Amino acid sequence: MTEQKKHIVLKTNNLSIGYRFKKEETIVATNINIELKQGELVGLVGANGIGKSTLLRTLTRVQPPLSGTVSIDSKLIDDYSSLDLAKSLSLVLTEHSFSKNLTVFELIALGRQPYTNWIGNLSNNDKSIVNQVMQQTSIETLQHKKCYELSDGQLQKVMIARALAQDTALIILDEPTTHLDMYHKAYILNLLKTLANDTKKTILFSSHEIDLAIQLCDKLIVMTDSQVISGTPEALISNGSFNTLFPEDLIVFDSNSGSFKVKK
Amino acid sequence: MLEAKTYRKQFAILTLVLCICFFVNIGLGSVSIPLKSIFSSLFGGTLDNESWQYIVRNYRLPKALVAIIVGSGLGISGLLMQTLFRNPLAGPFVLGISSGASLGVALVIMGASIFGGFLSTMLLSQWSLVIAASLGSFLVLLAVVTVSIRVRDTMAILIIGLMFGSITAAIVSVLSYFSSAEQLQQYIFWGFGSLGNLSWNELSVLFIIYLIGIGLSMYSIKRLNTLLLGENYAKSLGMNIQNSRLIIIIATSLLAGTITAFAGPIAFIGLAIPHLTRQVFKTSNHKILLPAVFLYGAIVMLICDSIAQLPMSDYTLPINAITSLIGAPVVIWLLVRQRKMMF
Known part of the structure; x- marks a missing residue:
């Protein structure tokens, strides 16, 4: 099994996301290149208003990208019929209406x-x-x-x-841990981890639980003002990506414990 | 679709109740006719008393059939609207369908004096009110559908429907201001609603359009179930929202529009019947709800009509008042019992 290369489920190519309103473009993020492989649990983290939802909306074809492409199973998402996309991508949304x-x-x-x-x-x-x-x-x-x-x-x-x-090969969850207590936050993310392992589905979720995501995810996508980078939690910690996640006046990232601490 | 539970017992009981109500409804009226004569005139026998036979075949039977069509049709269109708008207070008339019909009728009855000779000659035709009401509701529907293609938010469509209602109500009141007492009275009588007075010809036209509406509703069962998850989930399940919304709105307006055109505005049936049904059939699955609402609507309408003719007397009360008198307390009772309404 090990020699069989895990295939890429979701791939973006020079993706720029944002809004187009009457020919005026509002760019949220550019140059997004992510590759998610089969069976990976991937967390998407970033500050409020940084564009996590915009990214998820673009990946799920709810809104069109400004430029660049998104493909699922090496097929552009625009080439999917609605029904075929529904067989390749499923969602868990924040709305409970x-x-x-x-x-x-x-x-x-x-x-x-x-x-x-x-x-x-x-x-x-x-x-x-x-x-x-x-x-x-x-x-x-x-x-x-x-x-x-x-x-x-x-x-x-x-x-x-x-x-x-x-x-579906890919499941995308938008903030699955909001409104839950500490135990259930960990429970849900741990469940996602088990599911990704057992079912070999790729699971991508956005979350504010950075410390839990660091412990559980195979890969993290970190969105900051300047860039969108992805990698294993260890690699991201060592290259200091988390330090730029939030303004540094109040909380700082402690790379030893893998969590944020309030400045004293 | 969803679960194995089929509610066979409930369906059997309701069907039986429907049959009983149907015959009781035909049996009651200002002229008392023995039950035996009613059965024999219904099933092709000949009666010695020709006027009895005439009353049963050409008055009571069509009226009972209209009651079934009106009750089930309005109930089902209410169910469709409640699911589409995911709002327990939605009914077939939120899209402004009845306001459109009222406007059409008001223009024919009261506008005749304002617009002059051409319309007043049309008034003589028995079809004029039906055509005017259908045209009115169709035009309002067309406006709503046009808007719904451009506006993606379902709630916005709901509000736009209500606004159309306000506009037509305003035009109607301007028309009333300029019209004579007789014309006003005629308009108000239409507003009372009436299940009788339909010839077999009119009944067959009503029935055909009703069948198309029911067919479209059945075709939408899967989409309706998907819509229970909300539009975003429905889209993620591969459903074409715009398309489905259009089909559901057309089904509703065919049902509610035609029924209003022939029988006048009938209040509360569309709102109350789906809720009443959910009390017994504790499910949101439209494969079960749709036939259940059909049975409930038909039964309730037959009962309302039986009450409206005030058995053993010569009076007939306006059907619209009876449905409100029964429907409004039902909605209040449901709210008090459940504390909240569900769709």
Whole structure:
């Protein structure tokens, strides 16, 4: 297995992101070159307002890039039909505005939509995949509960299970740990780590939990004002990338512990 | 689609209740006709009393069928709107469909004196109100769809629909100011709503458009279920949002627009029936909700109509008032019981 090179799932080429409004371009970040390989857990970190969401929106084809390209499985995302993209890329969003009247099973089964027939009947294969992802996220006991009965942590696991059920090579999560307590933050990120390992899916998430991300991720993408760089946590620590992450007047990065400390 | 639970028992009971309500509705009226005669005139037998046969075949039977079409059609369009706008307070009329229809009818009834001879001759035709109402709701719909192609936010469309409603209401009140008491009365009578007075010809036109609306709704079942996740998730599941939204809006306006054109504005059915259905069928799966709302809508409308004809008397109350009298308390009761409404 080791000699078989892990193939690249997501690749950007000289990507510039930002907004185009009436021919006027607002550039958020330029020169983004990232390569995410199969089975990697990748964290995207950066200060508030630095453009993490813009980057994720561009990677998921919600908004067009200013220049450069994004490809999934060496195919440009613009060349995908909506349905094919849904079979290659699944999302976990921050919004929780979906119908809470759905049961956990029903909600996860909606992840099978790209594969079901015109009226959405679940085949036996669909059902076994739903059961399998519930096992992987250990939420089988919740399957008949309504979503309004769940805690935030449980709900997040359900949304991750739904994305897994979509059976895509790449899963992108937008701040999956917001609103969770310390334990559940670690739990969710650790779950993502296990899933990336076991299912060989590539998982990319944005997060403010830098210390947890450093401990768990195979690769980190660090967004600062001047550049977007990616690498293993160790490499990024040693080249001092985290020092420029935030303004240095209040907190500083301590490379020994791999976390930020308040200046005293 | 979603789960194995099929609610067979509930569906069987509701179908039975629907049949009972249907025959009770036909059996009641200002002229009392024995049950036996009703059955024999319905199923092709001949009656000694020809006026009974005429009443049953040409008045009560079409009226009961219209009640089923109106109740189920408005209920289903309410369900579609609540899911599309992910708002429990949405009903078929939030898009301004009934305001459009009112405007059309108001123009024909009250505008005749203002616009002169051409329109007043048209008034003589029995179809004029239907055509005016359909045109009115269709034009408002066209405006909403045009806007919905440009505006991506569903909530904005909801508000635009309400604004169209305000504009048409304003035009109607200007028209009322300049019209005679008789014309006003005629307009108000249309506003009461009426299930009767439909000939078999009109009924068949209503039925055909109703079938198209129901067909489009059934075609949208999977999309509706996907929309339960919200538009962003739906898009990430490969659904074409603009396209689906258009189909759902067209289905709603075909159903609600035509029903309003033929039967007048019927309040609360579209809003209350989907919520009432969710009380028994505790699911959001449209494969179950759609037929359930059909049955509930038809049953409730038949009951409302039976009450409206005030059995054993010669009076008939306005159907629109009855549906409000029943519908509004139902919505209040649901809110008090659940503390929140879900879609």
